[in-house]
Amino acid sequence: MTATILFVDDEPDLEALILQKFRRQIRDGQLALIFARDGLEALESLEQNPHVDMVVSDINMPRMDGLSLLAKLQEAEEKKSTIIVSAYGDMSNIRTAMNRGAFDFLTKPIDFADLDATIEKTIRHVEMLREVRRRQMEAERAHASLSRFFSPEIARRLAADVEGDGMEVQWRDVATLFTDITGFTSLVETAPPQTLGELLNEYVGGMTEIVFAHEGTVAKIIGDAIQVLFNAPGDQPDYATRAVACAHALDAWAQDFSARWKARGVNFGATRIGAHAGPALVGNFGGNRFFDYTAYGDTINTAARLEAANKHLGTRICVSASVAEGAENFHGRPVGDLMLRGRSEPLRAFEPLPQAKFEAPATAQYAEAFAKMEAGDAAAMPAFAALVGMHADDPLAGFHLKRLLNGAKGARMQLE
Known part of the structure; x- marks a missing residue:
């Protein structure tokens, strides 16, 4: 690399001295030297030679002095x-220059050995800055490209290419969401391909944007189903709170999406969401040729089964107690103790509610009826019947009433 240096000094003999001193480096292509006699001439020279690597400037010069030139140089992008460079007795100006961003200083008369060493040090500094900028630009380009395909956090880590930065397979405590659409298989079989492509792209795009807004990681997209992780790959101490907030936002967006497409004559089903929190094996499971950042384990399976439980319960969102208890200011109502496939112990589940619905009188009425049912009180059946009578659009209350009418007792239930 040839380093280009601009010397700014009004002494008439300096240019010849400098050229004589650095003749070998100039001959070998290590240095290229440019000269200016004051600050204004230096700025003009920099416009014509933007590739200049460093500036060596005197302070006392006509038209524009070195301190004014330094200020202009610091304003540049x-x-x-x-x-x-200044006289030894002019230390106040040298201190001012250093405070304004000068990299180093020399005193007059110039010691050429000191000048040589200072130039070498400055060139190393310039090369280091260039390498940092180059890597930053490469990382930004890589991140922009990867962000088209991966969650922002994964894209950032992949672009940084830092080994062992959370992408390796490891056990982590996570919160995970699963989403699915009711009746999607039938829609695939009946909708024209062009309509289906537009619909699914808009749906998945909108859902993932919401996940990214909550800083979640999209682990998988399989058709209409989406798996989301929180607290992976980066640390998010409030992962349960994020999961609940994200679930509410996804639910609201999906309902609006369904209504818009229904107005266009397409019967798009409801989106169901399940969430659970706990340990999972998380990392890249794609081998050497593919990238597949995802999670496995009982926590993941349970979240998927809670999503499926919505179909029986009539709910759209169903979360486990680990999510409800871990989320800050959780608003919701108990669903019951679910005996899910693959689990030997019941799992307490909840239906998260928006604050306005949570504070409505019907929620308190439901809580009273649920408490009676959980205690085995025979008054639970008329309590749920009264609730359904006033709120026929409450499918969860209707689900419990049907159970009780069929002879079930308590809050434990087996879901197929």
């Missing part, structure tokens, strides 16, 4: 590393 690409700041030039500047060495200030």
Whole structure:
């Protein structure tokens, strides 16, 4: 690399001395030297030679002095590393120059050995800054490209290419969401391909944007189903709170999406969401040729089964107690103790509710009826019947009433 240096000094003999001193480096292509006699001439020279690597400037010069030149150089988008030269007795100006961003200083009369060493040090600094900028630009380009395909956090880590930065397979405590659409298989079989493509792209795009807004990681998209992780790959101490907030936002967006497409004559089903929190094996399971950042384990399976439980319960969102208890200011109502496939112990589940619905009188009425049912009180059946009578659009209350009418007792239930 040839380093280009701009010397700014009004002494008439300096140019010849400098050229004589650095003749070998100039001959070998290590240095290229440019000269200016004051600050204004230096700025004009920099416009014509933007590739200049560093500036060596005197302070006392006509028209524009070195301190004024330094101020102009620091205002530029690409700041030039500047060495200030002044008399030893002018230390106040040298201190001012250093405070204004000068890289180093030299005193007059110039010791050429000191000048040589200072230039070498400055060139190393310039090369280091260029390498940092180059890597930053490469990382930004890589991140922009990867962000088209991966969650922002995964894209950032992949672009940084830092080994062992959370992408390796490891056990982590996570919160995970599963989403699915009712009746999607039938829609696939009946909708024209062009309509289906537009619909699914808009749906998945909108859902993933919401996940990214809550800083979640999209682990999988399989058709209409989406798996989301929180607290992976980066640490998110409030992962349960994020999961609940994200579930509410996804639910609201999906309902609006369904209504818009229904107005266009397409019967798009409801989106169901399940969430659970606990340990999972998380990392890249794609081998050497593919990238597949995802999670496995009982926590993941349970979240998927809670999503499926919505179909029986009549709910759209169903979360486990680990999510409800871990989320800050959780608003919701108990669903019951679910005996899910693959689990030997019942799992307490909840239906998260928006704050307005949670504070409505019907929620308190439901809580009273549920408490009676959980206690085995025979008054639970008329309590749920009264609730359904006033709120026929409450499918969860209707689900419990049907159970009780069929002879079930308590809050434990087996879901197929």
